[in-house]
Amino acid sequence: xxxxxxxxxxxxxxxxxxxxxxxxxxxxxxxxxxxxxxxxxxxxxxxxxxxxxxxxxxxxxxxxxxxxxxxxxxxxxxxxxxxxxxxxxxxxxxxxxxxxxxxxxxxxxxxxxxxxxxxxxxxxxxxxxxxxxxxxxxxxxxxxxxxxxxxxxxxxxxxxxxxxxxxxxxxxxxxxxxxxxxxxxxxxxxxxxxxxxxxxxxxxxxxxxxxxxxxxxxxxxxxxxxxxxxxxxxxxxxxxxxxxxxxxxxxxxxxxxxxxxxxxxxxxxxxxxxxxxxxxxxxxxxxxxxxxxxxxxxxxxxx
Amino acid sequence: xxxxxxxxxxxxxxxxxxxxxxxxxxxxxxxxxxxxxxxxxxxxxxxxxxxxxxxxxxxxxxxxxxxxxxxxxxxxxxxxxxxxxxxxxxxxxxxxxxxxxxxxxxxxxxxxxxxxxxxxxxxxxxxxxxxxxxxxxxxxxxxxxxxxxxxxxxxxxxxxxxxxxxxxxxxxxxxxxxxxxxxxxxxxxxxxxxxxxxxxxxxxxxxxxxxxxxxxxxxxxxxxxx
Numbered sequence: 001x002x003x004x005x006x007x008x009x010x011x012x013x014x015x016x017x018x019x020x021x022x023x024x025x026x027x028x029x030x031x032x033x034x035x036x037x038x039x040x041x042x043x044x045x046x047x048x049x050x051x052x053x054x055x056x057x058x059x060x061x062x063x064x065x066x067x068x069x070x071x072x073x074x075x076x077x078x079x080x081x082x083x084x085x086x087x088x089x090x091x092x093x094x095x096x097x098x099x100x101x102x103x104x105x106x107x108x109x110x111x112x113x114x115x116x117x118x119x120x121x122x123x124x125x126x127x128x129x130x131x132x133x134x135x136x137x138x139x140x141x142x143x144x145x146x147x148x149x150x151x152x153x154x155x156x157x158x159x160x161x162x163x164x165x166x167x168x169x170x171x172x173x174x175x176x177x178x179x180x181x182x183x184x185x186x187x188x189x190x191x192x193x194x195x196x197x198x199x200x201x202x203x204x205x206x207x208x209x210x211x212x213x214x215x216x217x218x219x220x221x222x223x224x225x226x227x228x229x230x231x232x233x234x235x236x237x238x239x240x241x242x243x244x245x246x247x248x249x250x251x252x253x254x255x256x257x258x259x260x261x262x263x264x265x266x267x268x269x270x271x272x273x274x275x276x277x278x279x280x281x282x283x284x285x286x287x288x289x290x291x292x293x294x295x296x297x298x299x300x301x302x303x
Numbered sequence: 304x305x306x307x308x309x310x311x312x313x314x315x316x317x318x319x320x321x322x323x324x325x326x327x328x329x330x331x332x333x334x335x336x337x338x339x340x341x342x343x344x345x346x347x348x349x350x351x352x353x354x355x356x357x358x359x360x361x362x363x364x365x366x367x368x369x370x371x372x373x374x375x376x377x378x379x380x381x382x383x384x385x386x387x388x389x390x391x392x393x394x395x396x397x398x399x400x401x402x403x404x405x406x407x408x409x410x411x412x413x414x415x416x417x418x419x420x421x422x423x424x425x426x427x428x429x430x431x432x433x434x435x436x437x438x439x440x441x442x443x444x445x446x447x448x449x450x451x452x453x454x455x456x457x458x459x460x461x462x463x464x465x466x467x468x469x470x471x472x473x474x475x476x477x478x479x480x481x482x483x484x485x486x487x488x489x490x491x492x493x494x495x496x497x498x499x500x501x502x503x504x505x506x507x508x509x510x511x512x513x514x515x516x517x518x519x520x521x522x523x524x525x526x527x528x529x
Binding site: 218 | 375406408414
């Protein structure tokens with residue numbers, strides 16, 4: 001058995017070396033396919049990060065009338081936080097709102113003067129609510145309008161002022177997601193077909209050899225195995241080159257991308273997801289070459 | 304050893320290759336199949352190798368109906384047969400040594416046996432110094448000698464030679480025939496398909512003559528008469 005494996009490996013490596021032009025072409029095509037899949041993976045992660053960032057910036061604030069007590073607001077907060085749509089809820093007291101305003105506009109003398117003119121704290125206590133998904137804000141607004149504490153709330157809820165922005169965000173994220181999936185499927189299909197046909201052509205080129213092997217008494221697996229191992233070698237090299245290329249890209253572009261995407265470090269992302277990425281690449285490379293070789297060889301083994 | 308029983312072979316578009324052909328070949332015989340191009344000689348050899356199936360009739364190899372052998376068991380039959388093709392059919396990406404050794408690898412011979420026998424056989428066919436050459440680096444005669452080395456390295460029961468001298472000059476042709484005779488003397492059945500009149504007449508062995516897809520003559524010590 002050991003001798004058999006040794007012979008098969010030796011034949012595969014020799015064939016790979018002697019048909020180096022064909023082997024390089026196969027590696028190149030596999031490399032493109034694997035790179036494309038890796039890019040789509042990265043693109044998806046970046047777009048998910050961007051969407052999450054945008055969604056995190058959206059919330060609705062419910063302002064409570066001046067005469068609402070702390071207990072009443074706490075009760076309302078407790079009730080709202082029980083809703084499954086609520087991701088985060090934050091209570092901002094009148095004092096906190098005042099303090100925030102002061103902090104934010106301390107350099108604006110006009111606003112500071114106006115505030116002093118008023119003499120008292122003009123801000124209302126509020127609850128800042130973040131939903132799980134942008135499209136859930138409408139449900140939350142409806143709930144608040146019909147709740148037991150609706151009389152404590154200043155109407156209208158600011159959701160209606162922000163509605164156009166929230167709707168737009170909701171539709172943008174949905175379009176990005178759908179288009180991303182659609183484009184990914186199309187690109188992956190095209191690249192798979194190109195890789196599959198390249199390997200098929202490589203084997204078509206050797207169809208005569210396959211039939212000779214059959215005629216001199218080689219069993220199908222004795223013929224197939226070196227071709228499969230050759231495919232595995234090509235897939236392995238293609239994966240290695242892709243990993244190295246993406247490592248260099250992520251390493252070089254990481255700091256520059258952080259300028260555009262604060263909080264998103266491509267370098268860290270690459271290292272954190274290294275094994276997932278490597279597995280995807282290796283599976284694509286090996287799977288594609290093995291599958292294509294098996295399918296392509298079937299016809300020529302019928303002799 | 305090999306028997307053809309009422310074999311008819313019709314290729315697509317109603318091309319008749321063999322028409323009700325019957326004969327038997329005994330162990331250790333040297334049989335020439337004579338006939339013009341297109342007479343059905345190659346089809347006959349392809350049927351023994353199970354490369355083609357007969358339209359009618361049966362081909363037996365040692366009492367085994369070749370057409371009843373499962374595809375997965377065909378390698379076992381083919382390992383008992385050595386084939387010399389007119390167009391050589393050497394593996395282009397393997398050296399002469401590797402081409403010949405491949406057959407021994409296929410039958411599971413060990414490394415020691417391979418490294419001992421391949422150089423021996425290459426010496427016999429006069430290619431001892433070309434072992435590391437690729438087929439493309441050989442002359443036509445050398446390629447055919449490499450094919451013969453590959454055909455008998457594993458000591459098959461029978462050697463099928465399909466127009467082995469078709470692309471060769473008279474000197475190389477005589478050399479190939481000499482090798483085939485030598486293999487036959489060592490006890491291997493040889494079936495030689497050729498349209499070369501001089502070769503058949505010089506052999507003075509059994510000749511089966513095909514014409515218009517039928518056997519028209521089967522003679523011990525026959526001659527090429529068409």
